[in-house]
Amino acid sequence: MSKNTITEKDVLHIASLARIKLSREEVKKFQKQLCDIVSYFNKLNEVDTKGIEPTSQVTGLVNKFRKDEARDFLTQENALKNAPDKTGGYFKTRAALS
Amino acid sequence: MLQIDNLTIHEIHDKLQRDEFSATALVKDSLERIEKLDPKIRAFITITEDEALDEARRVDSKIAKKIELKTLEGIPYSAKDVFCTKGIRTTAGSKILENFVPPYDATVIKRMKEAGAILVGKVNCDPFGFGSSTENSGFFTTLNPYDLKRVPGGSSGGSAAAVACGMGLFSIAEDTGGSIRQPSSFCNVSGIKVTYGRVSRFGSIAYGSSLDTVGHIGRSVEDIALILEETAGVDTNDATTVPVDVSSYTERMKESIGSIQIGIPKEYFPKGGIDKEVEATVREAAKTFDEMGCHIEEISLPHTEYAIAAYYLTAISEVSANLSRYDGIRFGYRTKEAKDLKGLYEKTRAEGFEDEVKRRIMLGTYALSAGYYDAYYKKAMQVRTILKREFEEAFKRVDVILAPVAPTPAFKVGEHLNDPLAMWLEDAFTVTLNPTGCPGLAIPAGFSKSGLPIGMQIIGPQFSEDLLFRLGYHFQNATDYHEQRPEIVKQISSS
Numbered sequence: 001m002s003k004n005t006i007t008e009k010d011v012l013h014i015a016s017l018a019r020i021k022l023s024r025e026e027v028k029k030f031q032k033q034l035c036d037i038v039s040y041f042n043k044l045n046e047v048d049t050k051g052i053e054p055t056s057q058v059t060g061l062v063n064k065f066r067k068d069e070a071r072d073f074l075t076q077e078n079a080l081k082n083a084p085d086k087t088g089g090y091f092k093t094r095a096a097l098s
Numbered sequence: 099m100l101q102i103d104n105l106t107i108h109e110i111h112d113k114l115q116r117d118e119f120s121a122t123a124l125v126k127d128s129l130e131r132i133e134k135l136d137p138k139i140r141a142f143i144t145i146t147e148d149e150a151l152d153e154a155r156r157v158d159s160k161i162a163k164k165i166e167l168k169t170l171e172g173i174p175y176s177a178k179d180v181f182c183t184k185g186i187r188t189t190a191g192s193k194i195l196e197n198f199v200p201p202y203d204a205t206v207i208k209r210m211k212e213a214g215a216i217l218v219g220k221v222n223c224d225p226f227g228f229g230s231s232t233e234n235s236g237f238f239t240t241l242n243p244y245d246l247k248r249v250p251g252g253s254s255g256g257s258a259a260a261v262a263c264g265m266g267l268f269s270i271a272e273d274t275g276g277s278i279r280q281p282s283s284f285c286n287v288s289g290i291k292v293t294y295g296r297v298s299r300f301g302s303i304a305y306g307s308s309l310d311t312v313g314h315i316g317r318s319v320e321d322i323a324l325i326l327e328e329t330a331g332v333d334t335n336d337a338t339t340v341p342v343d344v345s346s347y348t349e350r351m352k353e354s355i356g357s358i359q360i361g362i363p364k365e366y367f368p369k370g371g372i373d374k375e376v377e378a379t380v381r382e383a384a385k386t387f388d389e390m391g392c393h394i395e396e397i398s399l400p401h402t403e404y405a406i407a408a409y410y411l412t413a414i415s416e417v418s419a420n421l422s423r424y425d426g427i428r429f430g431y432r433t434k435e436a437k438d439l440k441g442l443y444e445k446t447r448a449e450g451f452e453d454e455v456k457r458r459i460m461l462g463t464y465a466l467s468a469g470y471y472d473a474y475y476k477k478a479m480q481v482r483t484i485l486k487r488e489f490e491e492a493f494k495r496v497d498v499i500l501a502p503v504a505p506t507p508a509f510k511v512g513e514h515l516n517d518p519l520a521m522w523l524e525d526a527f528t529v530t531l532n533p534t535g536c537p538g539l540a541i542p543a544g545f546s547k548s549g550l551p552i553g554m555q556i557i558g559p560q561f562s563e564d565l566l567f568r569l570g571y572h573f574q575n576a577t578d579y580h581e582q583r584p585e586i587v588k589q590i591s592s593s
Contacts, residue, residue, distance in 0.1 A: 006464070010464075011460070014460045014463050014464050014467070015456075015460060016444075017463050017467065018418065018447075018459045018460050018463040019422075019425075019440070019443040019444050019447055020444060020447045020448050020451065020456055020459065020460065021441075021444035021445050021447070021448035022448065022456075026456075030456070030457060030460065033457060033518055033519075034457070034460065034461060034464070036518075036519050037410075037457075037461060037518070037519055037522075038461070038464070040406075040407060040519060041407050041410070041411055041465075041474060043403075043404065043407045044404060044407050044408060044411070044477050044478065044481055046404070047401065047404055047477075047480075047481050047484065049477060049480035049481060049484070052480040052483050052484060053480070053483055054476055054479030054480050054482070054483060055479055055480075055482045055483040055486055055533075056308055056479055056482075057308065057338075058294050058308070058486065058533070058534060058535030058560070059293070059294055059295045059338075059340050059535055059560060061295065061337075061338060061340060064337045066334055066337075073202070074201055074202070078201035079201065081199070081201055082197075082198055082199060082201075082428070082429035082430070083427070083428055083429060084426060084427070084429075084430075084431075084432035085427075085432070091427050091428055093427045093439060093442065094436060094437070094438050094439040094441075094442050095438070095439065096439045
């Protein structure tokens with residue numbers, strides 16, 4: 001991965017995957033900053049990790065279950081309170097298919 | 099002003115109970131400090147004056163009836179603006195949540211309500227906790243009470259600055275990579291980063307879910323130990339809370355510290371990588387512990403230099419997933435001008451997110467994207483295993499580790515603004531605890547010649563908070579650094 005550099009085209013692709021619209025100036029700025037940071041990440045190549053198990057949970061807890069019981073939490077009205085747009089008890093958005 | 103600058107919460111509680119001053123007077127003291135100091139410090143995003151005074155009157159009516167108060171009852175506090183507060187705006191320091199009013203309380207806020215503590219306001223932070231100075235906040239930069247040209251640290255900079263000024267007697271904060279410890283160090287206050295899973299994260303706006311911890315900032319170790327007694331423990335709403343008994347921290351901290359083994363990791367004092375005064379201060383603190391009967395020895399944590407890369411790779415990857423929820427549909431900001439759904443997402447997120455938020459989401463998206471997963475995320479998780487083992491090995495030899503919190507005292511506003519990587523490197527000594535789950539206590543250890551606070555951190559094995567408090571409590575009994583107040587506070591306290 002040491003040869004990886006991030007081009008402006010890559011930045012646009014990543015931004016599209018992340019659903020963030022970038023201006024032309026932003027693409028330029030982020031291209032340099034992202035390159036700097038990704039090359040810093042390559043420092044990890046110095047560490048021999050052959051055969052090392054990855055850790056994602058540090059306290060060793062595994063699947064904790066609770067009873068599947070209905071609880072009062074949010075009313076529909078409260079759940080919709082922060083919605084920028086709503087109609088008839090639903091969130092309202094743009095059409096996903098045209 | 100009330101003369102309470104050097105009283106513990108316990109002592110203030112006793113005065114309330116004896117009716118030496120009222121809860122209303124106590125809350126007004128915090129509010130008056132906010133009114134006088136916050137126009138300069140800018141710690142508060144939202145001030146909850148009316149609600150706080152209502153609560154204070156309720157406590158006062160109990161005092162009048164001679165009903166016994168709980169220890170935190172009537173005690174004013176602030177909360178970092180990442181904790182959901184029912185009916186009170188919660189921004190996470192980001193424009194995308196500028197008008198978000200949560201319909202429920204975070205568990206930690208609920209526990210404070212049950213304990214009777216009084217929220218005076220929500221304080222500033224880097225957006226979603228992304229930063230080490232509050233300069234990334236979508237609203238404004240908080241300034242350091244010890245030098246208004248410098249940052250208070252971050253991301254919980256608003257919390258640390260507020261506590262240093264007595265604008266609330268403690269703050270509920272959050273630490274994902276140093277966000278409690280570094281601002282505590284910069285503002286001369288005490289901060290606990292707990293073991294992962296010690297305090298419920300329910301209702302704490304997510305940053306990196308395998309790293310996030312809810313902790314506390316206060317004026318003394320005794321105060322934060324008292325708060326943690328209320329907040330720690332299992333919560334059915336957070337399946338990562340661990341069923342380990344919660345100690346009586348405020349009792350156990352008084353036990354002797356003689357014969358405790360303290361390790362000093364040489365990698366935390368890199369030549370040219372640490373300010374000379376910071377190094378001298380931490381070594382002096384080690385001497386103080388030695389004089390109190392602890393055993394000091396040098397140890398080695400050879401993979402420390404890889405912690406930043408491993409930590410940030412983990413953090414940004416989790417960020418890119420966690421922040422996909424900001425879609426402009428269910429809550430939060432929505433763009434005014436979008437024709438289709440993709441445009442709605444893209445413009446909402448472009449207009450609502452700050453630069454550092456965009457950077458982290460994009461880097462995380464990149465690290466998790468096809469073909470890169472093994473090279474980045476998996477690699478980081480493997481290095482995480484190595485870091486964790488290294489700590490476990492160290493804790494077979496020593497009980498705790500003593501280290502600096504940050505390589506320098508508070509830096510100047512704007513110093514790292516155009517170089518995000520340089521800002522990340524500020525976290526060299528704090529980021530190791532989050533990937534490993536270990537707790538860390540940051541406490542005042544001295545001042546630079548120019549009067550800037552310097553902190554140190556005491557690091558322990560998972561669930562050793564009681565041991566950390568014990569060392570911190572005895573250190574604070576032997577020293578008075580934590581009792582020093584910034585000049586601007588002294589000016590109003592004497593009036």
